[in-house]
Amino acid sequence: MSHSVKNGGVRCCIQRHLLPVHPPPSSLSRRLLPPASATRLRLPLRRRGLLVVVAAQHVGVGAKPTVLVAEKLGEAGLELLKEFANVDCSYNLCPEELCTKISLCDALIVRSGTKVGREVFESSGGRLRVVGRAGVGIDNVDLAAATEHGCLVVNAPTANTVAAAEHGIALLTAMARNIAQADASLKVGKWQRSKYVGVSVVGKTLAVLGFGKVGSEVARRAKGLGMHVIAHDPYAAADRARAIGVELVTFDEAISAADFISLHMPLTPSTSKILNDEAFAKMKKGVRIVNVARGGVIDEEALVRALDSGIVAQAALDVFTEEPPSADNKLVLHEKVTVTPHLGASTMEAQEGVAIEIAEAVVGALKGELAATAVNAPMVPAEVLSELAPFVVLAEKLGRLAVQLVAGGSGVKSVKVTYASARAPDDLDTRLLRAMITKGLIEPISSVFVNLVNADFTAKQRGVRITEERVVLDGSPESPLEFIQVQIANVESRFASAMSETGEIRVEGRVEDGIPHLTKVGSFQVDVSLEGSLILCRQVDQPGMIGTVGSILGEQNVNVSFMSVGRIAPRKHAVMAIGVDEGPSKETLKKIGEIPAIEEFVFLKL
Ligand SMILES: NC(=O)C1=CN([C@@H]2O[C@H](COP(=O)(O)OP(=O)(O)OC[C@H]3O[C@@H](n4cnc5c(N)ncnc54)[C@H](O)[C@@H]3O)[C@@H](O)[C@H]2O)C=CC1
Numbered sequence: 001m002s003h004s005v006k007n008g009g010v011r012c013c014i015q016r017h018l019l020p021v022h023p024p025p026s027s028l029s030r031r032l033l034p035p036a037s038a039t040r041l042r043l044p045l046r047r048r049g050l051l052v053v054v055a056a057q058h059v060g061v062g063a064k065p066t067v068l069v070a071e072k073l074g075e076a077g078l079e080l081l082k083e084f085a086n087v088d089c090s091y092n093l094c095p096e097e098l099c100t101k102i103s104l105c106d107a108l109i110v111r112s113g114t115k116v117g118r119e120v121f122e123s124s125g126g127r128l129r130v131v132g133r134a135g136v137g138i139d140n141v142d143l144a145a146a147t148e149h150g151c152l153v154v155n156a157p158t159a160n161t162v163a164a165a166e167h168g169i170a171l172l173t174a175m176a177r178n179i180a181q182a183d184a185s186l187k188v189g190k191w192q193r194s195k196y197v198g199v200s201v202v203g204k205t206l207a208v209l210g211f212g213k214v215g216s217e218v219a220r221r222a223k224g225l226g227m228h229v230i231a232h233d234p235y236a237a238a239d240r241a242r243a244i245g246v247e248l249v250t251f252d253e254a255i256s257a258a259d260f261i262s263l264h265m266p267l268t269p270s271t272s273k274i275l276n277d278e279a280f281a282k283m284k285k286g287v288r289i290v291n292v293a294r295g296g297v298i299d300e301e302a303l304v305r306a307l308d309s310g311i312v313a314q315a316a317l318d319v320f321t322e323e324p325p326s327a328d329n330k331l332v333l334h335e336k337v338t339v340t341p342h343l344g345a346s347t348m349e350a351q352e353g354v355a356i357e358i359a360e361a362v363v364g365a366l367k368g369e370l371a372a373t374a375v376n377a378p379m380v381p382a383e384v385l386s387e388l389a390p391f392v393v394l395a396e397k398l399g400r401l402a403v404q405l406v407a408g409g410s411g412v413k414s415v416k417v418t419y420a421s422a423r424a425p426d427d428l429d430t431r432l433l434r435a436m437i438t439k440g441l442i443e444p445i446s447s448v449f450v451n452l453v454n455a456d457f458t459a460k461q462r463g464v465r466i467t468e469e470r471v472v473l474d475g476s477p478e479s480p481l482e483f484i485q486v487q488i489a490n491v492e493s494r495f496a497s498a499m500s501e502t503g504e505i506r507v508e509g510r511v512e513d514g515i516p517h518l519t520k521v522g523s524f525q526v527d528v529s530l531e532g533s534l535i536l537c538r539q540v541d542q543p544g545m546i547g548t549v550g551s552i553l554g555e556q557n558v559n560v561s562f563m564s565v566g567r568i569a570p571r572k573h574a575v576m577a578i579g580v581d582e583g584p585s586k587e588t589l590k591k592i593g594e595i596p597a598i599e600e601f602v603f604l605k606l
């Protein structure tokens with residue numbers, strides 16, 4: 001049986017193979033020496049596999065990372081950061097100063113006032129591992145550049161929601177009652193009661209554009225003011241809206257029915273200038289607009305025209321395309337417009353909350369945890385991570401091993417990964433495993449640092465196509481995986497025995513007692529723990545071979561951790577896999593190669 005599913009953007013072919021869960025080895029596989037348990041790392045999850053996933057390439061063991069805080073951050077967040085890192089609070093850096101400093105920093109924390117463009121990542125020399133956005137909108141961070149440089153971007157998406165919603169409501173009511181204009185007038189000695197007659201909000205229709213966290217809180221509050229609330233959000237669930245008495249409608253329905261429009265969507269290419277001349281032309285004459293999202297979602301020139309023509313009666317703006325806006329900005333100076341200098345998130349409470357939220361995310365990411373608020377890396381739930389941890393190590397080692405078997409080490413274009421499991425296909429999240437196989441495949445042959453953030457990008461950039469296949473085994477699904485197989489097609493091998501019957505380099509492994517093991521090379525079954533380094537030899541199967549190779553290594557003081565022999569048939573060819581703690585010298589390898597029965601051998605670093 002065979003069918004296809006989409007998994008993380010990679011097409012996977014799922015085949016049901018009716019194999020026993022623990023198939024008896026078809027060829028002889030003997031473990032001759034016990035595993036070198038003393039050398040086995042039993043680090044906690046974060047240190048063992050996942051540290052490698054995102055961070056810590058440049059943060060040496062024991063060395064404190066450096067975090068550059070480029071905009072004002074609440075004290076509680078700074079305290080948290082200082083417990084773990086050297087914290088450099090340098091506010092108001094010009095772009096050149098930021099680029100100069102960044103090469104000395106492992107993490108950078110910003111708010112909306114700092115542009116983190118491609119040049120920042122390029123200037124970091126690969127050291128910058130995490131950018132923390134102390135707030136929601138990440139439109140000031142070049143996410144593509146961050147991803148290409150393997151830099152994780154995290155934000156603080158929840159702590160300022162209420163502050164932004166309250167500011168939206170404050171602007172809406174202040175605008176409706178001309179509070180700012182009347183205040184300014186009175187302060188210059190005028191008493192203009194008839195000029196500042198306002199409009200009531202009760203019974204009016206409010207269209208919320210962007211029904212996410214802030215939008216829905218605004219809707220809730222507007223309902224409390226007696227407004228009729230409709231919303232447009234192509235990705236929001238209708239039942240969530242219905243639960244608070246809000247109807248989801250199309251964009252055109254929303255803007256044409258509204259007396260008030262409040263914007264709460266992120267600035268993206270598809271929301272840029274979403275309120276433009278065409279949209280204003282569809283609105284009711286006298287509509288009022290609130291923007292606490294981003295200046296760029298409104299075509300500001302078109303808004304000036306709509307205000308002047310009377311289509312828009314008033315606007316209240318917290319955000320601008322250019323911040324701070326120029327002194328002659330027509331909207332800022334417009335009589336019908338109420339403005340604030342991007343204060344949506346600026347309450348004492350929100351800033352303390354945001355500071356803690358971002359500090360925790362940045363520290364977590366620097367420790368190698370996958371932050372729940374990662375913006376440019378796939379989210380993998382903690383329980384999945386913990387279960388997959390040993391397989392993550394196995395995946396990287398298989399990738400590392402497979403690529404070293406390629407003659408010349410280059411030209412890898414087509415890689416097939418097979419995951420065999422007794423679990424249902426949907427139960428296995430392979431994104432992390434795929435990333436680690438990519439890391440193993442690419443790092444030994446390039447200077448690129450690969451992690452979960454940039455693995456897919458790096459593979460694509462190098463023209464490496466990784467296809468994934470799931471083999472569903474019968475049996476108990478206790479372990480997430482029985483084995484992982486990595487095959488590289490259309491290449492030659494420096495160890496001919498690593499080629500499968502179908503002409504690919506093939507390695508296969510499984511996890512035994514938490515330790516990754518190599519269980520197949522080409523069509524030979526072996527069983528060797530993937531620690532230290534590995535010598536693979538193909539030999540004519542005959543008595544005494546293990547002793548001969550073992551004694552050459554022993555004479556040179558090379559500690560053997562494992563030996564395993566896989567035969568095709570007795571007295572024919574066999575592949576011997578020897579795990580060694582130290583790399584043998586060239587002379588030692590030469591001596592092994594000179595044993596008459598040895599037909600080929602290869603030394604591989606894991
Ligand atoms: N002025 C300020 O100080 C603050 C501004 N913000 C801005 O508010 C925005 C929203 O924040 P949250 O609600 O926390 O984010 P969110 O991610 O919870 O909500 C955004 C919503 O916009 C929707 N959306 C995306 N494209 C859309 C489109 N074309 N039309 C309609 N809806 C669309 C999404 O589906 C999502 O539901 C942020 O991106 C940020 O730019 C947020 C906090 C403070």
Ligand SMILES: O=C(O)C(=O)COP(=O)(O)O
Pocket residue numbers: 111112113134135136137138160342343344345346
């Ligand atoms: O969180 C957001 O998206 C905001 O716009 C808040 O920006 P700020 O951190 O106040 O510069």
